[in-house]
Each structure stands twice: as structure tokens, then as C-alpha cells.
Amino acid sequence: MGEGAPAAAIEIAGLEKVYSGSGGRAGKHALKGVSLTIPRGSIFGLLGPNGAGKSTLINILAGLVRKSSGQVRVWDIDPDVAPRAVRASIGVVPQELTLDPYFPARAALELQAGLFGIPKLARRTDELLAALGLADKADAPARSLSGGMRRRLMVAKALVHHPPVLVLDEPTAGVDVALRQQLWAYVQDLNRAGTTVLLTTHYLHEAEALCDRIAVLADGEIRANDTTDALLRRVEDKALTIELAVPLAEVPEALCRFHPVLAGPQALVFRYGRSSGAADEILAAVQSAGLVVRDLTTSQADLEQVFLDLFRRS
Ligand SMILES: Nc1ncnc2c1ncn2[C@@H]1O[C@H](COP(=O)(O)OP(=O)(O)OP(=O)(O)O)[C@@H](O)[C@H]1O
Secondary structure (H helix, E strand, O other): OOOOOEEEEEEEEEEEHHHHHOOOOOOOOEEEEEEEEOOOOOOOEEEOOOOHHHHHHHHHHHHOOOOOEEEEOOOOOOOOOHHHHHHHHEEEOOOOOOOOOEEEEEHHHHHHHHHHOOOHHHHHHHHHHHOOOHHHHHEEEEHHOHHHHHHHHHHHHHHOOOEEEEEEEEEOOOOOHHHHHHHHHHHHHHHOOEEEEEEEEHHHHHHHOOOOEEEEEOOOEEEEEHHHHHHOOOOEEEEEEHHHHHHOOOOOHHHHHHHHHOOOEEEEEEEEEOOOOHHHHHHHHHHHHHEEEEEEEEEEEOOOHHHHHHHOOO
């Protein structure tokens, strides 16, 4: 990005959102003092379970929902003070596909460019259609496109005004594996060309594949915010169960550093992840402790669940 670009693409401090109850719907404290800095040039993952407050946060950034209190700056602009300027700096791909079924892809992009006041000659319609693999569908109505193509058209729509910040709200929910890879590759290309990307997801694997940093949002609060590598080192998603030939009364001293659990007199369960010793190290220690192994099994916990449990507790 050129001169004068802010160091932080998005800066959020003490953000609160309370939805007031209406029409029989209970009020909801959806964001409880969220502070977050999204560095310019990063791909930042906002991970959290259903109802965590991810969409609320994005909608506040996009100027679609008004915050209750706190500070928000997008590309150094306060969305409450200058909503139009913020909309020029941010492109949002919403969770729901909001396309006119009868509108062809090219016309949808042209209309969007018109809404942003982009002169005809400065429009990037063909470039975007080609970049998102929609060139041969340019004149087909949206209703004739596959789900994946519609999703890509939504991405193209969010990019017509060349925003420095792109926000993707659950970009690959319900999208097949091949398309997911394609979308990820495109997001990475955009990022290499300078776009800051904020993506929300339920899937740790998605955040792991794409993001430099991950923040975990649960029940309206940030539970973790770190580099992807550092976060994943805290996850212990594998279990090694060793069945012993001879019963044990307690865990032998030499194995304590692996923090195993005695699951019955003849079964030792070791949990391990990317940070602790691998299975071979554990097995070597078991043998040198003089234990006789009768059988062993390994299992892999659901990574998503382990991760969310970890941060729910912290
Ligand atoms: N307009 C509204 N009025 C009242 N409560 C709302 C409103 N919008 C959202 N909520 C509530 O605020 C909480 C956060 O919702 P939000 O949609 O931001 O979560 P989310 O993390 O995006 O979830 P999902 O992954 O399911 O989209 C939820 O409990 C939701 O029911």
C-alpha cells in the first residue's frame, strides 16, 4: 500500500454491542469489551462458535450496525463518523448470498461499480470476472450459476472499488473442497498484492491454512489472540493409549513429564500435540521405565472441538 497507509488496517478498543430486545426477542450483550488490532497486510482469522459475535463485529466495521460503545477505526476512519469513507476502504463478503437471481454477473458488477461512483473507464469488471473464473459466465443470470460461482461473484462484488481491506464472513461454509482451495488461493494472491484480509470462520483448519494471526471470539469476548503457530502449539489433539501387561498403582516418575492419565490399572493415556514430545519419544520413555506394553492405540480428537474447549476454559 502507498504512503500514508495506516500500520493497523483495523483498530478496535473496548468495543461493546448490546442489542435491545424487540418484538418479543430478548436483548443480547453480543460484544463485551472487544479489543483487537489487525495489522495492515495480514490475513487475520476471527474464529468462534455460532453466536460468538463475529457477524456483529463485522457489521460494525462495515457501518451496518451501530456500536453501543468503544472505539473502532477502519483504515484509520471511524465508521460512525464517516460511514461513506469507511465503505470505500472495506469490501465485505457476507455470509448469505445476496444476488439478484435474474441479474447476469457482469451487470451485477457494473451496478456495484456504479453505486461506488466508479467511472466506466476505471472499472475492473472484466479483470474481476477473469480472476474469479467467471469470464465465461459473464452474461449468465445469477440463478443459473452454481453455489460456488455465486460465492465467487459475491467476492468480485466486494472488490469492485479496490478496497484495501477485504472482510470475508464464513467464506467457505457449504463450499466443496476444490472450490475452497481455489478461493483460498485467490485470497492469498490478493493478500500478496497488498490487501489486508479479515476472515471469520468456524473452522480451525481454514484459519490454519490461511491466517498469520488468529483471534478466538467466544460469547462476545476475545479468548485468545496470537500468531497461528503459537496458538496451534497450545492444542493437544492426539491421544496415545498404552495397555500394560502388568497393572500399575501410579504413574511412574520417569513418565510424569508427559502428564499421562491412568485410565484403569493397566491403561495409560498420553495426550500430545505439536508442542510436546511425539509418540516415539513417549514410547521410548515407557520402555526405559521398564513397562511392558501389551497393546497401543492412537486417536485424533476433533481439532475444532479441542480448540474451542481450550479457549472456553481459559
Ligand atoms: N439484531 C439482533 N437483535 C438481537 N440479538 C441479536 C441480533 N443480531 C444478533 N444477535 C445475537 O447476538 C449474538 C451474536 O450474534 P452474531 O450473529 O454476531 O454471532 P456469530 O458469531 O456471527 O454467529 P454465526 O457464526 O452463527 O453467524 C447471538 O446471540 C445473536 O442471537
